[in-house]
Amino acid sequence: MNPETLTIGLNPLPGAIPAWHGETYALKWDQTAQRVRGHGGFLVSVWGSDDSDRGQGCAMHVAYAASGALACLSLPLGQHRTYPDLSPVYPAAVRMQRAVKDLLGLQASGSRDTRPWLRHGAWAAGEAPLRKDYAIDGAGTRRSEPYAFVPVSGDGVHEIPVGPVHAGTIEPGHFRFHAVGERILRLEARLGYTHKGVEKLLETCTLDSGARLAGRISGDSTVAYTWAYSMAVEGVSRIEPPARAIWLRALLLERERIANHLGDLGALGNDAGFAFGLTQFSLLKEDMLRVNESLFGHRYLMDVVIPGGVRGDLRAGDIDRLRREADTLGRAIAALRAIYDEHAGLQDRFIKAGIVTPGLALTLGLWGLAGRASGMAWDARVDLPCRPYDELSVRAAVRRNGDVAARVNVRFDEVFESLRITRLLLDGLPGTAICTPPGQAPDRAFGVGMVEGWRGPVFIALHTGAANRIHRLHPHDPSWQNWPVLEHAVMGNIVPDFPLINKSFNLAYSGHDL
Amino acid sequence: MQEILRLIIAKGLRTEPAPEPDPALLATTRRLGEEVRRCFNGALTIRHVDAGSCNGCELEIHAVNNPFYNLEGLGIRFVASPRHADVLLVTGPVSRHMEEALRRTYEATPDPKLVVALGDCGCTGGVFGESYASCGRVSNVIPVDVAVPGCPPSPLAIMRGILTAIAIGR
Numbered sequence: 039m040n041p042e043t044l045t046i047g048l049n050p051l052p053g054a055i056p057a058w059h060g061e062t063y064a065l066k067w068d069q070t071a072q073r074v075r076g077h078g079g080f081l082v083s084v085w086g087s088d089d090s091d092r093g094q095g096c097a098m099h100v101a102y103a104a105s106g107a108l109a110c111l112s113l114p115l116g117q118h119r120t121y122p123d124l125s126p127v128y129p130a131a132v133r134m135q136r137a138v139k140d141l142l143g144l145q146a147s148g149s150r151d152t153r154p155w156l157r158h159g160a161w162a163a164g165e166a167p168l169r170k171d172y173a174i175d176g177a178g179t180r181r182s183e184p185y186a187f188v189p190v191s192g193d194g195v196h197e198i199p200v201g202p203v204h205a206g207t208i209e210p211g212h213f214r215f216h217a218v219g220e221r222i223l224r225l226e227a228r229l230g231y232t233h234k235g236v237e238k239l240l241e242t243c244t245l246d247s248g249a250r251l252a253g254r255i256s257g258d259s260t261v262a263y264t265w266a267y268s269m270a271v272e273g274v275s276r277i278e279p280p281a282r283a284i285w286l287r288a289l290l291l292e293r294e295r296i297a298n299h300l301g302d303l304g305a306l307g308n309d310a311g312f313a314f315g316l317t318q319f320s321l322l323k324e325d326m327l328r329v330n331e332s333l334f335g336h337r338y339l340m341d342v343v344i345p346g347g348v349r350g351d352l353r354a355g356d357i358d359r360l361r362r363e364a365d366t367l368g369r370a371i372a373a374l375r376a377i378y379d380e381h382a383g384l385q386d387r388f389i390k391a392g393i394v395t396p397g398l399a400l401t402l403g404l405w406g407l408a409g410r411a412s413g414m415a416w417d418a419r420v421d422l423p424c425r426p427y428d429e430l431s432v433r434a435a436v437r438r439n440g441d442v443a444a445r446v447n448v449r450f451d452e453v454f455e456s457l458r459i460t461r462l463l464l465d466g467l468p469g470t471a472i473c474t475p476p477g478q479a480p481d482r483a484f485g486v487g488m489v490e491g492w493r494g495p496v497f498i499a500l501h502t503g504a505a506n507r508i509h510r511l512h513p514h515d516p517s518w519q520n521w522p523v524l525e526h527a528v529m530g531n532i533v534p535d536f537p538l539i540n541k542s543f544n545l546a547y548s549g550h551d552l
Numbered sequence: 553m554q555e556i557l558r559l560i561i562a563k564g565l566r567t568e569p570a571p572e573p574d575p576a577l578l579a580t581t582r583r584l585g586e587e588v589r590r591c592f593n594g595a596l597t598i599r600h601v602d603a604g605s606c607n608g609c610e611l612e613i614h615a616v617n618n619p620f621y622n623l624e625g626l627g628i629r630f631v632a633s634p635r636h637a638d639v640l641l642v643t644g645p646v647s648r649h650m651e652e653a654l655r656r657t658y659e660a661t662p663d664p665k666l667v668v669a670l671g672d673c674g675c676t677g678g679v680f681g682e683s684y685a686s687c688g689r690v691s692n693v694i695p696v697d698v699a700v701p702g703c704p705p706s707p708l709a710i711m712r713g714i715l716t717a718i719a720i721g722r
């Protein structure tokens with residue numbers, strides 16, 4: 039899709055990835071969505087902003103990805119409080135629009151699901167924390183409101199509520215199962231428990247200080263978030279970090295991917311009754327984390343990526359150490375993969391559990407790791423590559439079976455691909471400088487950042503304010519698209535398989551609830 | 553099967569020595585009665601509650617159970633219900649949406665109980681602080697016995713925090 043086909047004036051955005059931005063009006067809002075969908079493009083994110091402090095009203099914004107570019111549209115609402123509903127075209131928009139309602143009081147007109155999503159009652163229905171006149175320390179109501187789960191009735195149907203405090207060490211969320219016997223008829227998730235005002239807090243930050251917070255939106259994806267954040271800041275500041283910094287960022291992002299995949303592969307084995315897998319994979323992961331600590335000063339690489347470049351460089355000896363690590367890891371993981379593949383009990387649990395067909399994945403907009411396991415080949419490193427990925431010929435791991443086994447296989451394939459990329463990065467590490475400080479960004483500029491985190495694409499939209507401050511920043515986790523698909527994936531499976539299927543997606547709570 | 557056994561033997565025992573308790577982490581002067589400590593006898597059960605963390609602290613809680621740290625080897629086990637727990641390990645600033653769930657979890661935990669607040673967020677509210685959506689530090693919502701700073705705290709720091717909690721009063 040060429041931006042021209044949107045028949046809206048779009049301007050190219052400066053920055054590391056091809057992106058366009060333009061203003062539109064209500065009539066065109068959903069028409070454009072249809073046009074993008076018709077061209078095979080997909081919805082990245084929907085967010086709103088309150089621009090009243092600059093003499094305007096509120097505005098809605100949307101980002102689409104299609105044919106190697108991001109297209110971002112803004113819809114100024116003036117004094118209006120409604121905008122056309124995008125969910126008939128993109129079902130994934132439903133929850134994003136409900137969140138916009140909760141945080142800004144803007145309503146998608148005609149949308150059928152008017153229940154709150156991120157708001158549980160900490161603030162009242164009429165309040166809108168992301169409005170500029172709402173104080174960040176707003177008293178709110180601190181009441182917890184009941185939530186209207188979709189009722190399911192019938193002979194022998196029973197309801198199982200789970201969470202927000204779970205039996206294992208995972209983030210809080212509530213799952214409402216309807217089951218007949220042990221078979222799941224329907225699952226409905228309720229999220230928002232970890233909403234801690236991240237977006238409001240970001241509006242108190244400068245472009246510099248926001249980086250630390252961006253790295254704590256979802257701790258397991260700190261490199262992806264800090265890189266996407268930095269990309270947006272560098273775009274509006276019109277600077278490009280030194281080549282070495284960009285190469286090192288890719289190295290860090292692949293390390294984050296490998297470490298998380300190792301953790302998940304172990305946990306998936308464990309959830310299927312194979313504790314040996316957890317032990318072995320967690321040994322490999324711990325070894326990696328210790329290397330991170332010794333080379334970059336943080337086990338999970340928090341605060342290593344900063345606007346303008348990276349903190350911390352590699353010396354010649356470090357590069358050899360990482361090469362040896364890649365070789366050792368490659369051998370160890372290949373051995374474990376052979377064991378997983380041949381383990382009948384394990385494969386019996388993995389195969390045909392939690393299926394998402396490619397058709398359903400396409401309809402609902404499943405993407406990232408889980409998407410690639412259901413035939414959705416999109417990978418930002420391939421389809422929207424920033425440097426250095428454009429030079430690395432990344433191969434996206436794609437499977438079509440859409441079951442737990444496919445998601446396990448995608449993880450294995452991606453680990454090996456990341457190791458291959460790691461070697462290329464280590465061989466070609468260019469230059470010497472590792473940071474170009476961004477300087478002052480203009481007021482009222484708009485910038486975006488997007489990288490393929492281990493879960494999927496992490497997107498950041500940045501609207502700047504005066505004096506290098508953040509006017510509005512919207513971080514978007516790929517889990518927004520994938521959570522509703524999980525609800526489909528578990529249908530017809532048995533309740534005891536839920537932890538395994540859930541783990542095979544491993545979606546974000548904090549990154550989603552903000 | 554052969555390959556599995558080979559790998560188990562090849563990796564050998566990787567568990568490293570456990571850290572000592574550190575009185576500097578105590579957030580309370582409360583003492584456990586001698587009798588109670590005898591009951592715990594060094595072994596206890598933990599219920600983890602994520603009260604709104606970024607999930608970084610959770611990664612390190614997982615790590616304390618890996619073979620390097622092997623917390624279970626010390627007789628300290630994670631359990632599925634607060635009703636079975638001696639210690640609540642609480643991460644995150646407490647989001648307002650988790651305030652009630654945390655209180656209820658605390659109430660469901662039988663006495664005598666200990667609370668370890670984990671991470672900069674649990675200790676002070678961290679980067680998220682207090683806001684319309686966040687109650688800040690854990691002790692703003694439930695009583696805390698031991699506070700372990702770090703973002704996230706290392707597995708050793710977490711273990712030290714837990715061992716300090718057990719050693720209260722020694």
Ligand code: SF4
Nearest residue numbers: 605608671672673703
């Ligand atoms: S202390 Fe750090 S790692 Fe832990 S929840 Fe807070 S921000 Fe995340």
